[in-house]
Amino acid sequence: MEWAGDNMIYNDSERKKQDELLEDELMVLKKEYYKPQMPKEQLEELRRKMERAGMENRKQYNKGRIIKVAAAVAACIGAFVILPNTSGTVAHAMGELPVIGELVKVVTFRDYEYKTDRNTADIDVPELTLDEQAADSGVKEKLEGTTDEINAEIKQITDKLVKEFKANLEDEEGYQDVVVKSEVLTTKQDYFTLKLICYQGAGSGYQWNYYYTIDLNTGERMQLKDIFDEGTDYITPISENIKEQMQAQMAADENVYYWLNDEVEEWNFKAITEKTSFYLNEKDNVVIGFDEGEVAPMYMGAVEFEIPAQVLRDIRK
Secondary structure, three states: OOEOEEEEOHHHEEEEEHHHHHHHHHHOOOOOHOOOOOOHHHHHHHHHHHHHHOOOOHHHHOOOOOOOOHHHHHHHHOOOOOOOOOOOHHHHHHHHHHOOOOOOEEEEEEEEEEEEOOOEEEEEEEEEOOOHHHHHOOHHHHHHHHHHHHHHHHHHHHHHHHHHHHHHHHOOOOOOEEEEEEEHHHHHHHOEEEEEEEEEEEEEEEEEEEEEEEEEOEEEEEEHHHHHOOOOHHHHHHHHHHHHHHEEEEEEEEOOOOOOOOOOOOOOOOOOOOOOEEEEOOOOOOOEOOOOOOOOOOOOOOOOEEEOOHHHHOOOO
């Protein structure tokens, strides 16, 4: 790729690759552009977005948003130890953070950092460990099994991203960004939640999240159904409230859009499932999380919906 003033000039191979990478997102933008009920100003904005084939601004925005979240977390819980490309043993020994919860704490298990003019990787691998209080908690064995399971999943996710990043370096074409950060969402006597934030970009970008919630009374990983009385229907009230929130947000802001009454019926959000991502916030309210592009166009990013307590009051344990 060559530079000419403020404009990028791609050779045929690079342009073809960029076009292929942007195809999915451009389809979404085109689809919104032709929706007749959208305001004229939004139609014009979407038209301009379609003409910006590089989509560089959006990629940088998403990456910056994740980094800002990670920076805010670091400010709250202490400075992360920066150990580029260190071994897991050294990072584990030197990267411990202050105690996060009653029984569970987080350490930085490994850092992977790489930066050139075309490729950037900023991957922090968190690890859950037990505090000394866990020895007298009565659920130590369960907690050990749960934290080991979560740590193995996180390692598998991050190892895969690092492996893909290194493999793509050999192509020496285009550019790529990979960011992995973590955030402790909830620290209460009864439960603990860690959020793993992942971003992968190559032309266009994509963010997705993992939520790990531990019931500190049982030591087990919490599932959505565990919050409610056995046999009750929690899917319907949560789903209906999410739809109400989507409608309200769209009515209040013309730039907000969710797939509810779309012409492409299979895109429309209908209901959550037992496997839908969730966590309990500091107010003890259920928060439902969706990955980028799951219930809304890609430009909306990853979205969350806090369900008011009164919606679920009669079916909560």
